[in-house]
Amino acid sequence: MALFFKNKRKTISVSMKLLTVLFTMWGTQILAQISFSAPTQRPFNEFSIYGRAGIPLLLQKDASSTGFEGAVGAGFTTFVSQRLGFHFGVGFGFKNVRTHVDYLETSTFGLIDANGFLFDKHTTLSGYIETKQNFFFEIPLMLQFQTGLQERRFGFYAKGGAKIQFLHQTSYSSRIETLTNLAYYPELGNWSATQTFANLGDFDGNSTSGNFNLDLFTRLVFEAGIKWRIRENRFVYTGMFINHNLRDFAQNHRMPLGEFTAPEHLTNFSLLNFSDQINFTTIGVQLRLAFARPPAPPFRSVPCPSQR
Secondary structure (H helix, E strand, O other): OHHHHHHHHHHHHHHHHHHHHHHHHHHHHHHHHHHOOOOOOOOOEEEEEEEEEEEEEEOOOOOEEEEEEEEEEEEEEEEOOOOEEEEEEEEEEEEEEEEEEEEEEEEEEEEEOOOOOEEEEEEEEEEEEEEEEEEEEEEEEEEEEEEOOOOOOEEEEEEEEEEEEEEEEEEEEEEEEEEEEEEEEOOOOEEEOOOHHHOOEEOOOEEEEEEEOOOOEEEEEEEEEEEEEEEOOEEEEEEEEEEEEOOOOOHHHOOOHHHHOOOOOOOOOOHHHHOOOOOEEEEEEEEEEEEEEOOOOOOOOOOOOOOO
16 A cells, blocks of 8 residues: 555656646746847737646545546636736536555544443454545636747746635445454453444445535646647647645545444445545646737827818
8 A cells, every 4th residue: 555655656746847847948938038038019818718637646645546537618818918927717527536445444542332331442444445426616716927939839838826626516436345343441451343233343345325515625736838829819738737635625524434334234434534634636637729819909099180
């Protein structure tokens, strides 16, 4: 499991290095244009449509994940200069993540049983598989820098900011290979492991499914790449992005792992409920088609012809 977690961090590190290279190239172009500035031009505004695809990575040492995230949307960028613009938009996306937990152990101390005795509950979980799917709406609010398009067919760009995402609904299905609850009574010095009516014992081979209605959350976003001019006022953006959740979007749904067992079935058993933290970082590629529109020309008064 440590190997999975290590590989995730390595993947993110490589992606950040690629983005850093693009950002450095963009910065070099900025310095060059500052030194050799082109003739002043009125900045354009852009309306654009976009599509992106990426891999969501679950940053948790006890679990490994595979999955896909995709989104489409539209946006508007207003440029205050040839290099600087503000972007906002709206989008709709889908995420599908499959999570596997090889082994997880947790303990809950200081519990009281039905007879008033103090005990500690020790829970172990192995061979857990869960699939989560959710649909979301997003509102990106970003700052864009660009360079190199005055006299060339392409330039570099970088965007950074935040995305507000509204999770419409999250559905999940899970299966447990082995789950065991043990109780230790420190005052008696005894272990208990067979009272299934008290949620103790082995609960193996159970499966469940359900839905969550989760809150909105904010993601930090960074994107960098190349902006291509395909026509006079038409552009294509090709870039890489990385999105990172600012908070655990399921933090209000936590319950102790041992509370999800029951004598007859396991109900509402999801990683969103019992994990210490759920946090995703998504890396991927984005394609954007932009249509530029020049601003209205400044108003100029025309003197009336003199009357003879």
